[in-house]
Amino acid sequence: MKAILQIALGIIAAIGGFVDIGDLVFNAQAGAEFGYELMWAVPIGVVGIGLYAEMCGRVAAVTGRPVFDVIRMRLGLVSGLVVLVASLIVNLLTVAAEIGGVALILQLFFDAPFTLFALLGALGLVGIIWFTPFEGIERLFGYGGLALFVFVAAALQAGPDWHAVASGLVPQAKSSTLYWYFVVGLIAAALMPYEVYFYSSGAVEERWGPKDLRVNRLNAVIGYGIGGLLSLGIMVAAAQIFEPAGISPDHLGTVPLLAQVPFAETGLILALLGMLFAIGGAAVDASFAGAYSIAQFAGWEWGKYRRAAGAPRFVLCWLLFFALGLAVLMTGIDPLDLTEYSVVLSVVALPLTYLPVLLIARDRTFMGEHSNGPVTRVLGWVYFAVLVIVALVAIPLLLATNAGGG
């Protein structure tokens, strides 16, 4: 019974930890701009992240190797270094965007300058990381993020047009570049790679072994599946509330209106709290993902299970990510622009980190009986093709649509 409870708690944390500023922005804007039409892109992203995370978690549980350990092994020093640098740049942009998101939400609660809240937000997160053990961090932000279910409730409350929902889940080809930009953005937002760097390193932090493979599979299917439901909830609510009114959520503070319209003040507060936890948690995950990547690539000791003095270079790395993220924000760049760049650029680098994981997950030398089964093998290559296509079209679409600005 205790084991079941443990599993359930882990999955719940995974649900809450799925959504970040990228998902909030892209899903709300997609619903506002195109109604239900883009819903189909969400499951494509969600199945992708579930597949990728399941492989990463399985490799970590069986071989004890998280993602950048595998990348260094399979790609070697030179190509590995190229992938590392690309991921670190994307990671930094993500950390900056998430800290910016936290600051924007705090600004809705209290009246003070953005830079002050960015600084306070970053310091607060550093303090939480410093004093909380790994599992505690995961759960604090994961559970807090569950308040985002208010968006699903909002979507249902308004009585969605189920016929439109059904047709929105079927992919359609359109000639609008903005439409395709959003398709890429939605897939990319669901597939943010820092999530799997964090997830697979977390599996090592929590000392997973082959016995944890069931939890890993449940996390991938149920955790990410329900996480995807949250994304769809935001999009459907936006399709009902923003699209008819012609509102475009150009500010993060517009998104919680989706919950305020049906549920008044309670809805607003739940939405803001959910967003604060989800985005704050993502800032933590992304800065850790960067530190994990560097430490694993270089072979340094890493992990939250060590005291700071036991893995000092790792600690310096995540502290540095917060500091550099703040520095990026201080340039005055708009956090929402930063979010779009970080999401789109992350998908460009994605095939580079996905391929080594796919190669080792199917390799019997390392994985033995736990190597990819027939379904994962086929799906793994299908997704590699999807990711390469999305990566190739991402930057041209970003430029053609002026980052979704039309």
Next chain:
Amino acid sequence: MMDERFDLVYRLLDDQIVDVDGRRCGRVDDVELLGGPGGPLEIGGLLTGRGAYADRMPKRLRGLARRLFGADVRGATVRRVPWAEVENLGARVQLRGRAADLGLAHDDLELKAPFKKLPGG
């Protein structure tokens, strides 16, 4: 311990080195091979540390890499682990001894002090 044959690049190069206490202490950044042409070749030891990066880069990038990661200075930017110190090549490159005794924990030991003074550090 391991099969009689193993692929040096596939199984050894770039792998994680772990000491007897389970402490991660670098990667196999290069492998020292002993022996001349015509004679048997054997592994002298593993080389680990950022100073080994430059020589593995494409020729044109070596100068830049030396400036970024440092040149190969034995005992400082590159540490040598004698092959006899390697216990096995299972999930990791497992050493028989402790990182500190092999000179592999140098950087962490240097950085450790300020963190020890902090609460929760």
